[in-house]
Amino acid sequence: MSLLHRPHVSPEHVTRVRHLLMAIRGDKLALFALLIFVFYCLVALLAPLLSPYDVNSTDFMDLENAELAPYWQTGDSRFLLGTDTQGRDLLSVILYGTRLSLTIGVCAVLIQVLLGVSIGLLSGYIGGRLDAFLMRVADIQLSFSTMMVAIVVLAIFQTMFGNAAYQQLAMLMLILVLGIAEWPIFARTVRACVFAEKEKEYVDAARILGVSKLHIMLRHILPNTVSPILVILTIQIANAIVAEAALSFLGLGMPPSQPSLGALISSGFNYLFSGAWWISVFPSVTLILLIFVMNLLGDWLRDHLNPQEIRG
Amino acid sequence: MVSFIGRRLCQALFVLLIISVVSFIIQDNLGDPVRQMVGQSVSLQERAALQQELGLNDPLLQQYGRFLMGALQGDLGMSYYYKQPTLDVIVSRLPATLELSFCALLLVIILATPLGVIAAIHPKSLLSRAVLFISTLGLSIPIFIVAVFLMYFFAIEWRVLPSFGRGETTSFLGLWQTGLFNQDGLRHLLLPSFSLAFVLTPIFIRLIRAEMQDVLQSDFIRYAWSKGISAPRIYFLHALKNTMLPVITVGGIQAGTLVAYTILTESIFQWPGMGLLFMEAVTRVDVPLISAYLMVVGVIFVVTNTLVDVVYSMVNPRVRIPGYSA
Amino acid sequence: MSLLSVNGLSVKFRQRHQDLVALHDVSFSLDRGERIAIVGESGAGKSVLGYALVNLLMKPGFIDAGSVQFDGRELTKLSPKQWQGIRGKKIAMIFQDPMVTLNPVLTIGAQMIEAIRSHTRIAYKDARKLAIEKLAHVRISAPSQRFDQYPHELSGGMRQRVIIAIALLLNPEIIIADEPTTALDVTIQAEILQLLKQICADNGVALILITHDFGVVSRIAERTFVMYAGRIVEQGPTLEIINDPQHPYTQGLLNALPQMALPGQRLNQIKGNMPPLNDQPSGCAFHPRCPYAEERCRQNPPGFVYSGVSTVACYVVEDMLSEFSQHDGDDSYE
Numbered sequence: 001m002s003l004l005h006r007p008h009v010s011p012e013h014v015t016r017v018r019h020l021l022m023a024i025r026g027d028k029l030a031l032f033a034l035l036i037f038v039f040y041c042l043v044a045l046l047a048p049l050l051s052p053y054d055v056n057s058t059d060f061m062d063l064e065n066a067e068l069a070p071y072w073q074t075g076d077s078r079f080l081l082g083t084d085t086q087g088r089d090l091l092s093v094i095l096y097g098t099r100l101s102l103t104i105g106v107c108a109v110l111i112q113v114l115l116g117v118s119i120g121l122l123s124g125y126i127g128g129r130l131d132a133f134l135m136r137v138a139d140i141q142l143s144f145s146t147m148m149v150a151i152v153v154l155a156i157f158q159t160m161f162g163n164a165a166y167q168q169l170a171m172l173m174l175i176l177v178l179g180i181a182e183w184p185i186f187a188r189t190v191r192a193c194v195f196a197e198k199e200k201e202y203v204d205a206a207r208i209l210g211v212s213k214l215h216i217m218l219r220h221i222l223p224n225t226v227s228p229i230l231v232i233l234t235i236q237i238a239n240a241i242v243a244e245a246a247l248s249f250l251g252l253g254m255p256p257s258q259p260s261l262g263a264l265i266s267s268g269f270n271y272l273f274s275g276a277w278w279i280s281v282f283p284s285v286t287l288i289l290l291i292f293v294m295n296l297l298g299d300w301l302r303d304h305l306n307p308q309e310i311r312g
Numbered sequence: 313m314v315s316f317i318g319r320r321l322c323q324a325l326f327v328l329l330i331i332s333v334v335s336f337i338i339q340d341n342l343g344d345p346v347r348q349m350v351g352q353s354v355s356l357q358e359r360a361a362l363q364q365e366l367g368l369n370d371p372l373l374q375q376y377g378r379f380l381m382g383a384l385q386g387d388l389g390m391s392y393y394y395k396q397p398t399l400d401v402i403v404s405r406l407p408a409t410l411e412l413s414f415c416a417l418l419l420v421i422i423l424a425t426p427l428g429v430i431a432a433i434h435p436k437s438l439l440s441r442a443v444l445f446i447s448t449l450g451l452s453i454p455i456f457i458v459a460v461f462l463m464y465f466f467a468i469e470w471r472v473l474p475s476f477g478r479g480e481t482t483s484f485l486g487l488w489q490t491g492l493f494n495q496d497g498l499r500h501l502l503l504p505s506f507s508l509a510f511v512l513t514p515i516f517i518r519l520i521r522a523e524m525q526d527v528l529q530s531d532f533i534r535y536a537w538s539k540g541i542s543a544p545r546i547y548f549l550h551a552l553k554n555t556m557l558p559v560i561t562v563g564g565i566q567a568g569t570l571v572a573y574t575i576l577t578e579s580i581f582q583w584p585g586m587g588l589l590f591m592e593a594v595t596r597v598d599v600p601l602i603s604a605y606l607m608v609v610g611v612i613f614v615v616t617n618t619l620v621d622v623v624y625s626m627v628n629p630r631v632r633i634p635g636y637s638a
Numbered sequence: 639m640s641l642l643s644v645n646g647l648s649v650k651f652r653q654r655h656q657d658l659v660a661l662h663d664v665s666f667s668l669d670r671g672e673r674i675a676i677v678g679e680s681g682a683g684k685s686v687l688g689y690a691l692v693n694l695l696m697k698p699g700f701i702d703a704g705s706v707q708f709d710g711r712e713l714t715k716l717s718p719k720q721w722q723g724i725r726g727k728k729i730a731m732i733f734q735d736p737m738v739t740l741n742p743v744l745t746i747g748a749q750m751i752e753a754i755r756s757h758t759r760i761a762y763k764d765a766r767k768l769a770i771e772k773l774a775h776v777r778i779s780a781p782s783q784r785f786d787q788y789p790h791e792l793s794g795g796m797r798q799r800v801i802i803a804i805a806l807l808l809n810p811e812i813i814i815a816d817e818p819t820t821a822l823d824v825t826i827q828a829e830i831l832q833l834l835k836q837i838c839a840d841n842g843v844a845l846i847l848i849t850h851d852f853g854v855v856s857r858i859a860e861r862t863f864v865m866y867a868g869r870i871v872e873q874g875p876t877l878e879i880i881n882d883p884q885h886p887y888t889q890g891l892l893n894a895l896p897q898m899a900l901p902g903q904r905l906n907q908i909k910g911n912m913p914p915l916n917d918q919p920s921g922c923a924f925h926p927r928c929p930y931a932e933e934r935c936r937q938n939p940p941g942f943v944y945s946g947v948s949t950v951a952c953y954v955v956e957d958m959l960s961e962f963s964q965h966d967g968d969d970s971y972e
Contacts, residue, residue, distance in 0.1 A: 140327055143617050145568030151575055152606060155594040156338055159602065242454050246576060249456045250591065262454075269460050273468055284457050292452035299448065529696075531738040537694055538733075539753045539804065540726030543718070553743045 023304055033296040040290050044099040051092040052080070062087040067276050082278045084264075085271060093259060094283055098290070100260040104174055105241040111179025112236060113229065116186020120225075121217050123187065124194025135191070138184030146181040147243055153177050154252040167255040174253055178240045185232060193225040227305045235298035238291050245287060261287040317622050324618040331610035335603040336379045339389065340372075388607055389600035393593070398604035402586060407488050408478055409574055409585030415501055416508035417570075423513045425552070428520025432528060433547055444521070447514035455573055459507040459580040466503060474500050476582035504581040508573055512566075519562055523555045530554075557624060564620030571609055639710065640667040641811060641844055642691075647704035649683075649690050649868075651915065652697075658915040660686045660699065662869045668812070673838060673845040675859035675876065677852060677891065681912040683868035684848045688816045691846070692725055709811070727757045729812045730805035732834075735821040736797035740789035746773075746800055747785040753807050772803040776833060795826035802834060809841060816848045831857060852892055856880055864888045867913055867923035869939075874948025884950040886928045922952070930954045 024030050043050060065087035071080045081090040123134040157173055158166045166173075197203060198221070206216050245262025247253035254260040256267050261283050268280025363369060367378065382388070388398045427447075431440035467475030479500035484490040491497025527533065528551055536550045575587035582588065586605065593601040649661035661683050668674055676684045689695050691706060693713070706713040708728065716724065725731075733739040740749060750769035754760060760768075766785070773781035776799040789797055798818060805813050815834060819827040835858050838845045847859055855862055855876055862879050864872040864887065872885040883889045890908035892898065898906060910927040913919055919926050925935040932953065940953045 136323065140323065143565055143568065144613070145566070145572055147572030148568045148575075148609075151572055155590070155602065159594060159597050159599065160341070238452070242452075245454050246456060246572075249454075250576065250579060251595075265457065272460065272464055280460070284461075288453050288457065291454075292449055295448050295452050531733055531735065532741045534689075534694055534696070535731070535733050535739045535801075536741065538692060538725050538731040539756065540722045540724065541752055541756045542722065545752065545756075550741050550744070554741070557743075 020304060024300070027300065029296065030300040033293040033300070036289065036293045037297060040098060040102070040293075043095060044102045047095040047099040051089075051095045053089045053092045055088070055092055055096050067271065067279075069276075070278050081282050082276075084268070084279050085276070090278065090282055093264060094261070094286055097259050097261045097264050097283060098286060100171075100254065100258070101241050101244060101262070101287070101290075102237075104171060104178070104244050104254075104260065105237045107175045108178035108240040108244075109233060109236045111175065112182050112186055113233070115180065115183035117190050117222075117225070117229070119183060120187035120190025121194060121222065124191035125198065125213065125217050125221070131191070134187070138187055141181070142184045146178065146239075147246065149181050150177045150243060150247055151250065151252065154247060158252060167257070170254050171258070174244055174247065178243055182236065182239075185236065186229065189228045189232060190225045193228055194221055197221045197224050231298070231302045231305050234294050234301060238294035238298065241287070241294075242291055261290075316625055320618055320621055324614045327614050328610065331607060331614075332380055332383060333376070335383075335606045335610075336376050338606070339379070339599060339603040340375065383607060388604035391593075391598055391601045391604075393596050393598045393601070398601050399608070401601065402589065402604060402608050404489075405584060405586045405589045407490060408583060409578070409587060411490065411492060411501065412504055412508065412577070412583060412585060413570055413574060415505035416512065419505060419509035420512045420516055423509065424516035424520055427513075428517045429524060429547060429552060429555075431517065431521040432524035432551075435525065440521075443517065447517045450510065450514035451518075453511070455507060455511040455576050456580060458510045459504070459577055462503050462507055462510075463580065473503055475503075478584055504577050504583050507580075508570075508577050511573060512570070515566070516559070516563070519559055520555060523558050524551055527551045527554045561620055561624045564616055564624075567613055567616045571613065641670045641672075641709060643667040643707045644691070645705045645707075647687070647690060647706060648702045649686055649695065649699055650702045651699050653916075657702075659702075659918070660868050660915060661690065662867075663704070664865075664868075664870055665704075666863055666870065666873065668844050668846065670811070671838075671842040671844055672861070673835070673847065673859045674861045674863065675847045675849060675855040676863045676865055677849055677855055678865035679850055679891075679912050681867075681914075682865040684850075684865050685816055686868075687865070688731070688814050688846065688848050691814060692729055692731060693721055694725075694731075723757070726753055726810070727808045728810055729814060730808070730810040732798070732801050732805055732813060732815040732818045734817040736794050736801055737821065739801055740797055742789055745786055745788055746792070750785070750800075750804055750807060753804055757808055768807065769803075772806050773800065775806065776800075776803045776837070778803070794822050795830065798822060798826075798830050799833070802830075802837065806837060806841070806843075810843060812844045812846065813838065814846045814848070817850070818847070819854065820849075820851075827854075834858070852880065852895055853897070864891070867918060869923060869951070871924065871952070872948050872950045878947045882947050884945045884948055884955050885924075885952050886930055886954070887924050890927075 024034060048054075063086065065079070065083050066085050068074055068076055068079050068083040068087075070082040070090075074082070079089050079091070081094070084090055084093065119134055119138075123131045154173060154177060157169075161169065194217075203216060203220055206220060241261075244253055244260060245265065248260055248262035249266040251266075254263040256263055259267070264283040265280050265287065268276075268283060272280050367375060370378075386399055390396065391398045391401050394401050427443050431443045434440050463475050466473040474496075477500060478491050478497065480494050480496040481489040481491045482493050482497075484493070491501055533546065533551055536546050541550075571587070574585065575590060577583065578585045578587035579591050586609070590602065590605045592598075593605065644667070645665050647661055647664045648659065650657040650659050664687060666674070676687060678684050686695065686699065689699075690701055691713075693701070693716070695701070701714055704714070708724070713724065740746070747766065747769060750772075751762065751765045754765040754768060755762075770781045770785055773784055778784055778796060778799050784792065784796075784800070789800075792800065802818075813834075818834060819830050822830060831854060834845070834847075837843070845858070847855070849855060859876050861874065862876040863870050864879070864885065866887050872879065872883070872888045879888060880892065883892050887908070890906075893906040894908060896905060908927055913923060913926070919936075921934070921936045922928070922931075922939050925931040928935065934953055940951045940956060942949050942951050943956050943959060944950075945955055945959060
């Protein structure tokens, strides 16, 4: 009895984590990607401490310093990566932009996980007509790509609220739209997991002992969905960050006053052609590197956590 | 089989209905047709009369019915900006978008097929590791960055290609303004379609590789080897033909991604297609045009998806369709 | 000189820590036009043996040691190009499940023509004629019509006939048939087996039949090799082995046949399972399931002895033989 009430995680999960740690040490590329990703996370967390200037102070913008080239071209040690058109220190803006992009990505994916896991558990555990209906809805929602839905929905909201009001709400809207649009990916995975898990003996045993359905789902089945969720998670965050950047580029995302990486790149493009390449190049490289290491990590996790998916 | 097609058609109709409701709500809540028709300088009474005449005071369902009937007959309202029926405006921009997508997809097929196959055949070789690494890198570069830097180098720095617009077009059979038949049009097409292809190719390389690796494990491939057939024939006929079916299906499902990417590409290169039209409509708050775009794209999209599924299920009844396995 | 002689063939599967051994030191020979059977439960390594003979082991499998000589030519050292000339032309294969053996997106005709034209320079028209001829040969009705059909338009039995026809296209010296009837309906099994036997006999083709079913063996093969856990444990003339099995495993297999059970009785299955590749027992691999197992069986694997009936690897048989020769005529066994 006491055995049944403990979540069905150990010792498999403990060894799995250890196995992962062992494996990543042998794979230099993955280890490298992990280190860079951790670095990004630290930068995002500590942006206010690391950044040379306080982006929120009033004298942060100084048009006298506008469009200064990076330090190694001007010798101006105040601005390591130069300044943008409003005289903001580019390094500080990029640090804050990374923080904002990661925040939006993580929050959006948290919503996806929350929606996806609960719908997936429900669908898988109850099954039958509800399952058929929910999965059909998931199919339909997935068949419209997230980017397209996000562009349309955000464009409509922008027309509805007007530009000024929309800018106030931009971050919330982005998180909501990106979060809601991709729940089916998690829901499907969790559902498949539940189906596999439901057949196992310990679930039967728990049911016979009269453990409630909710309890079975949360304590016995949910822990087993952790590793498939982890596999999708990284890639999904990366996707959300790219989507946010693209939306900001179209003017449907973060406003220039509150720049994410995408908004920074977008405003930098206007000056690319007049020679101020650094305004767009530095944020672009920052964004591409972040997405790249996340994709590498995601692929690596998939290869190591889903042995049945390994091919070749 | 028949029931599958029937279910699929019902689903398509249902989705179209939802799209029409959304379009209707947009038009109903955001637009003010009276002001568009007569301007601000009319008395309240006259406005009210006109409102009554236009049926704007009718119950919502009745108004929706009218909207739907109009839509079925091809009447999606008048564009505020162009002062033309929205459908005409959209249709006039359709060729540009289709040509762009077509050329991009062509490039994707030419690039992704051999690379995906190579990466599948010798997964451990240096070349396929490189292909995989580069495609992951390509996957990580957002399309707008690719497009802007391509434009910067090819159009601004080196001045070898035009930076925006569609260039010269010729009339094809009197119903299609095409840029495919003259040099200027083709030169303009190069950068936008290459940008689009750049972001789609990695997706397809990975897809083809994964599917192909699956196929290469199957019995019929081992049997083909046992017949003493040459390796190229096994890889490029036996395996690839079986790989392409699922790839095309997933490709069809990616149609939405393509639409989203065309919006981005067209905005950057000022390509006069539907995507640019949509973004312009958003900035100009041209509500009927926004709503009409939604309807048109929705229809194109649902039709493609349904067709791909149905054709796939007919061509290959023995394989279950991904995503429809409930 | 025999047509095919296999000597000390061993196959391993490459693993991160330690390679797994799938075939241990397998040796046998096959004469021109001879029909032999390789028998064992699933997992005994008999399919691995079949694939190893034509170098079609799936990765991570590889031939670790041993030689395969075909017509005096060493096969294990051939280049991929040279292999192409052997497979299909000299050695043809028939796979287990005809439903998944033919390529679903190519017509029967295309799959026959390519087999012909990969090996001989011959006009399409002539190749087509040859293919239709062979389809008729394996008694497929309306062969020229079948030629243009896709595999899914044919029944399982039909497809296996097509595969036999393909195997015959280039008059090979050997056909390796890996469980050719297991996936078919019971009613069709006998037909296909009869066809296979007759065709081999008519054309002087040697046959290696891989199967788990002794019932099948008795009808076709002249000699039989019994495999267990990647080793040959008993070999000899089929009739002798069936009438007087020596190795406890062979006895178990024959006892498990449905026709050996009395009405109302349970089938006499051998207790336990074939050990997995990564957990092979020490000594004689069969000892955990063997009713006669002793301490020495756990220590070292037995060598081969000739029992007068067949060649067997078993200590019990060995002892019995030496006792037999001592007491001369005193039949203490059974």
